[in-house]
Amino acid sequence: MSSIRYPKMYQLFGAYLNEDSDLWGDTLPEIIFCYKRDCPRESHLELIREINSFISEHPEDLDTAFExxxxxxxSPKLWGYTTTSFLEELKRLLS
Incomplete structure (x- = not known):
């Protein structure tokens, strides 16, 4: 994972959306609720900025770059999402 370029994405995937994600909830909205509860609002906004930056840097190869x-x-597929729909859902839940 790219912890230097995208530290908030690294934090979310490494701490909340990992093999122990059931500690935070059973669904993506439940897990993101816990993330939002545990992290300051500025972290939510920075994560949205990172997601937008990642998407804009990979307009033609988003799936490959994410993988x-x-x-x-x-993997977003494990949660029933495509890469694009997953990142868009994250932004929606964080807003």
Whole structure:
């Protein structure tokens, strides 16, 4: 995972959306609720900025870029999302 370029994404995927995610909830909204509860509002906004930046940096290869950076540790498909729909849902839940 790219912890240097996207530290908030790294934090979310590494701490909340990992193999122990059931500690936070059973659904993505439940887990994001816990993230929002535990982290200051500025962190939510920074995470949204990181997601937007990641999307804009990979307009033609978003799936591949996401898998390279996060695939070994996290896959949106396991949650029933495509890469695009997952990132858009994260932004919606964080807003």
């Amino acid at each position: 390279i950076d996060y695939g070994p540790d996290f």
